Amino acid sequence: MSLEAVNLSCVRRDRVLFEQQSFTLNAGELTYLLGENGAGKTSLLRILIGFVEPAAGQVLYGGSAITHSDVRRKFNAELIYIGHKSAVDPHASAFENSRFWCAQHGVSVTQELIYSVLATLGLVGLEDIPCGQLSAGQNRRVALARLWFKATAKVWVLDEPFTALDVKGIELLERHIEAFLARGGSVILTSHQPLSHLTGWRPLELEYRL
Ligand SMILES: Nc1ncnc2c1ncn2[C@@H]1O[C@H](COP(=O)(O)OP(=O)(O)OP(=O)(O)O)[C@@H](O)[C@H]1O
Numbered sequence: 001m002s003l004e005a006v007n008l009s010c011v012r013r014d015r016v017l018f019e020q021q022s023f024t025l026n027a028g029e030l031t032y033l034l035g036e037n038g039a040g041k042t043s044l045l046r047i048l049i050g051f052v053e054p055a056a057g058q059v060l061y062g063g064s065a066i067t068h069s070d071v072r073r074k075f076n077a078e079l080i081y082i083g084h085k086s087a088v089d090p091h092a093s094a095f096e097n098s099r100f101w102c103a104q105h106g107v108s109v110t111q112e113l114i115y116s117v118l119a120t121l122g123l124v125g126l127e128d129i130p131c132g133q134l135s136a137g138q139n140r141r142v143a144l145a146r147l148w149f150k151a152t153a154k155v156w157v158l159d160e161p162f163t164a165l166d167v168k169g170i171e172l173l174e175r176h177i178e179a180f181l182a183r184g185g186s187v188i189l190t191s192h193q194p195l196s197h198l199t200g201w202r203p204l205e206l207e208y209r210l
Contacts, residue, residue, distance in 0.1 A: 001062035001078065002026050003048065003155050003186060008057035010043045017043055018206055021057070025155065025186040030177065030198060033190045035206035041190045042084060044206065045159050048188070049081045077106070078154040082161060086143035090132030094123055094142045097131060098149065107150045117148040122169070136164035147176060156180065158189040174198050 003025040010017040017040030025031055033041050046052040048059055050066045059066045061075040088097050095114055102109045118127050121141040131139055144161060147153075156177075162170050174197045177187055188204075195201065 001074075001154060002060075003075075004060040004063075005044075005048060006058050006060060008044070008047055008059070009055045010040055010047060011055040012040075012043065016055075016209060018209070019056075021206075023204055025188055027154075027184040027186055028181050029186055030181055030201040031186075031188040031204050032195065032201040033188055033204050033206065035190075036208040039206040039208040041206055042159055045081075045083075045157050045188065045190070049079060049157050050075070051081075075155075077152060079157065080146055080150050080153045080155070081157045082143055082146060082159065084159040084163070086139060088131050088139050088142050091130055093128045093130060094118055094134070094138075094145075095127045097142055098145055101146055102149050105146075105150060107152075109149055113149075117145050118142075120148060121145050121172070137166055137169060140164045141169060144173060147173075147180075154185055156185060156187045156189075158187065160190050160192065162191050162193055170196060 005021055005023050008021040009019040021044065023031070033044065035041050043052070047054045050059060050072065061071055064071045066072055066075050092100065095118065098114045098118065115127060121144065123138065123141055126134060126138060131142055140163060147156065161173060165173065174195065177198060181187060
């Protein structure tokens, strides 16, 4: 199913961030959203997932508007969004955050699977302590574990997923994105760091407008 932006515009505090943005995320494609600080990348991603309404235009999933409840349900079932701030509860552990996220998103997982994914993410021994005591990169890994849990996802919308990751973490995530694309997934992401291994992406540049 393709995710399609049709003539999207966004206005923030009387400033037009962007207008008439149209593009399609197709199966197996990676779109790299580029632009200076404040250009509107996060705003565009939040419109794309239906969290914020555009000033004009619409978002279609499989050809129908995501504002229709049946389309919304299907889109929810096939979407993973990881925002810049990650939404990891600092008072809960990596295990508890993962279990809650899976429950909230209707993803059925065993305890063993949660521990195994957290191990893949390099979090062995850190699974049961409050995330507030983990480093920034470790917290990012806890958030990224969602990309391993939800096997039914077809679209990943990732806002600066590489932030705070070390070299190994970047490589792990890039390989996981590659495998997802090879299975026919679609990805749109922002990153202020150049992508190191990922190739074949399509740039989508937002110009900073005064
Ligand atoms: N809810 C909001 N209310 C008012 N202004 C907002 C809101 N959200 C974003 N903005 C403004 O819109 C502009 C674009 O913000 P946005 O976060 O989309 O940019 P960005 O391209 O993701 O930036 P960065 O690279 O710094 O993350 C900023 O000037 C920001 O202050």
